[in-house]
Amino acid sequence: MTSLPEIQQIEKKIEALGSTGRAEILTYSELGDLRFPIYKVSFGSQDPKAPVLGFVGGVHGLERIGAQVCVALMNSLAELAQWDATIQQTLQNIRIFFIPTVNPVGIYRKTRCNPQGVDLMRNAPIDADNPQFLLGGHRYSKKLPWYRGELGAPMQLEAQALVNAVEKEIAHSSLAITLDLHSGFGLQDRLWFPYAKTVQPYPDLHLCYGLKELLDRTYPHHFYRVEPQARNYTTHGDLWDYIYDNHRGRVQGQVYVPLCLEMGSWLWVKKNPWQIFSAEGPFNPLKGHRHKRTLRRHNTLMEFLIRALSSPQAWATTEPLKMQQREQQAKELWYGER
Numbered sequence: 001m002t003s004l005p006e007i008q009q010i011e012k013k014i015e016a017l018g019s020t021g022r023a024e025i026l027t028y029s030e031l032g033d034l035r036f037p038i039y040k041v042s043f044g045s046q047d048p049k050a051p052v053l054g055f056v057g058g059v060h061g062l063e064r065i066g067a068q069v070c071v072a073l074m075n076s077l078a079e080l081a082q083w084d085a086t087i088q089q090t091l092q093n094i095r096i097f098f099i100p101t102v103n104p105v106g107i108y109r110k111t112r113c114n115p116q117g118v119d120l121m122r123n124a125p126i127d128a129d130n131p132q133f134l135l136g137g138h139r140y141s142k143k144l145p146w147y148r149g150e151l152g153a154p155m156q157l158e159a160q161a162l163v164n165a166v167e168k169e170i171a172h173s174s175l176a177i178t179l180d181l182h183s184g185f186g187l188q189d190r191l192w193f194p195y196a197k198t199v200q201p202y203p204d205l206h207l208c209y210g211l212k213e214l215l216d217r218t219y220p221h222h223f224y225r226v227e228p229q230a231r232n233y234t235t236h237g238d239l240w241d242y243i244y245d246n247h248r249g250r251v252q253g254q255v256y257v258p259l260c261l262e263m264g265s266w267l268w269v270k271k272n273p274w275q276i277f278s279a280e281g282p283f284n285p286l287k288g289h290r291h292k293r294t295l296r297r298h299n300t301l302m303e304f305l306i307r308a309l310s311s312p313q314a315w316a317t318t319e320p321l322k323m324q325q326r327e328q329q330a331k332e333l334w335y336g337e338r
């Protein structure tokens with residue numbers, strides 16, 4: 001049977017998990033003879049109210065590096081969970097999950113879209129304000145990239161599986177953060193927060209400002225550009241906008257921060273211009289040393305997010321005055337308001 005190296009790595013790790021982790025198959029993504037499981041691997045507290053941190057990769061098949069970084073982070077955490085007393089203690093209070101290959105057929109076929117030709121990150125039933133032509137999502141034809149799927153059709157199997165899994169994880173959680181790993185835009189690694197659908201500030205802006213401020217203070221030499229996604233472009237059907245809005249509409253006092261890591265792949269192309277002619281070239285680091293460097297590049301970010309989740313008082317304030325102040329600072333920084 002055909003397999004993917006990323007899925008083989010996940011399965012190998014699952015076999016070695018013992019009692020430190022739990023694995024689940026969310027669904028199977030299929031096309032003709034191809035059939036791949038979409039795994040979720042979780043560590044830590046099983047209390048539904050526990051704070052949750054989730055890592056997601058491979059939504060866009062062509063951006064294979066996202067799935068690979070997600071697997072690398074999962075492997076490291078699985079090892080730490082075996083021997084590191086600090087992490088073991090942390091995991092008694094929080095839960096961390098990984099869904100590294102959301103679109104495995106896309107990864108296998110080196111396509112952005114899923115087996116039905118749909119861009120999963122344009123597939124949620126959400127319309128954006130003034131999205132860019134085509135790139136922002138469209139319904140013209142699945143032969144063009146960024147196809148949203150048919151109007152009124154149910155969400156694609158892979159998108160629905162991801163939404164269900166994340167919603168289940170965060171439903172009762174006091175505090176949740178997810179990080180979805182992508183590549184293909186810009187020269188710098190960016191951490192994007194909502195919205196993708198509008199350039200208007202999203203309701204929990206103060207949280208992202210608090211998190212950014214904490215990251216800047218803790219790692220002043222970090223290389224991430226933290227900003228709202230819509231500052232770059234707006235899109236229809238973003239799954240994280242959808243999950244965030246649903247969650248926010250349903251619960252009071254529970255905090256959820258969906259983040260995307262957009263790895264700056266143009267830098268890899270700039271350093272190795274020939275790779276633009278390879279199918280995977282524009283989206284992935286092809287040279288061995290650059291690939292390895294990318295796989296370890298985000299370890300500090302994972303560690304930071306684990307710590308931030310465990311110590312929310314450092315950034316997720318509930319003091320009304322402080323919230324207001326941070327929101328104002330965020331509007332000045334990202335929205336040009338004074």
Ligand SMILES: [Zn+2]
Pocket residue numbers: 060063182183184
């Ligand atoms: Zn992407």
